[in-house]
Amino acid sequence: MEALSARxxxxxxxxxxxxxxxxxxxxNGNGRWRPQLTPATDPGAPVVGTRRDLGALTxxxxxxxxxxxxxxxxxxxxxxxxxxxxxxAQIRYLI
Known part of the structure; x- marks a missing residue:
């Protein structure tokens, strides 16, 4: 609260x-850092079929x-x- 009053x-x-x-x-106006979007996370081809068709998930x-x-x-x-x-603390996973 004191820091806000000082500001x-x-x-x-x-x-x-x-x-x-x-x-x-x-x-950006709200002080929130946003990750830069890269081609690494661009949408890929749609996944078609069932989960079994995909094979093992890791x-x-x-x-x-x-x-x-x-x-x-x-x-x-x-x-x-x-x-x-x-x-x-978190434990995060990628599939």
Whole structure:
């Protein structure tokens, strides 16, 4: 709460011309970081048939920054809420 009060006070001083604040670092309006979408997560050909037709499915645990970026991008592209940082520890998988 104190940090919010301090920010409000600084913004008022800036608007009154008493201090100069640097420009905002966030450019998308809401301060939310969004994963950049790459061709790696573009939609592929539709899957036709039953689950048995696909053969064995493999769960890959997301480990390391490369897998994590891919997971975040997939969530951003295909989850109805998009990507948001998850609180706490998680175990994430790719199928």
């Amino acid at each position: 409000v006070g600084l913004l008022r001083l800036h608007r009154d011309g008493l201090i100069e604040l640097p420009p905002p670092t966030w450019k 769960l890959l645990r997301v480990a390391g920054p490369k897998d994590s970026r891919l997971w975040n991008e997939l969530i951003e592209r295909y989850h109805y809420l998009g990507y948001t940082p998850l609180p706490g």
